[in-house]
Amino acid sequence: MSAQPVHGGTADQPRVFRTIGGISNALRGSRRARFFAELLEAHQGPELDGVLNAWWGRAMLDTDPDRDRIRAAAEAGNLPITSMDDVFRRRRERGLR
Template sequence: MSVQPVHHQSDPEPRVPRTADGIAAVLTGARRMEFYRELGQAEIGEVEGVLLRWWCEAMLDTDPEQDRIIQAARSGTLPTGTMDDVFRRRRERGGEMPGE
């Protein structure tokens, strides 16, 4: 079996809006409550990190390939890269960088 590259769409509207309400809308039950608890207890400088982490969780929860991604992570076959690689690709696509 070969690994296929993941092609990300440059769709301007992600599956999960990058807002607290957008994140909460796709989380269910206890996960939604945990999100609100973490968000409510975060200090001002931590709020962005909490939102980003839970947005990533919500994106994975709604990914149509979620089962394949989880299986690849568990088996050690999920392609990995450095944050420098991620930031470089994001810049190349015209994306905004954290803190900019």
């Protein structure tokens, strides 16, 4: 099983590069300043890796083309939901555990 990007990006050309520059360019508004504040406080190694990983995820959300539509649906209470039973059923149907 492999994960495929839903909106843009490929393994060769991701929507957001997992670099300091890629992440900072993708973040919206004051989130960029918070990213740099955490980045400057992090020690090289696992702590710095953790900051980059966390903020890369946020940058991916900030660049999602459906972000505003999904947020509006969530705030309006119209966001489609799926139960874990449905998730497990679909996985079984696909032969996954």
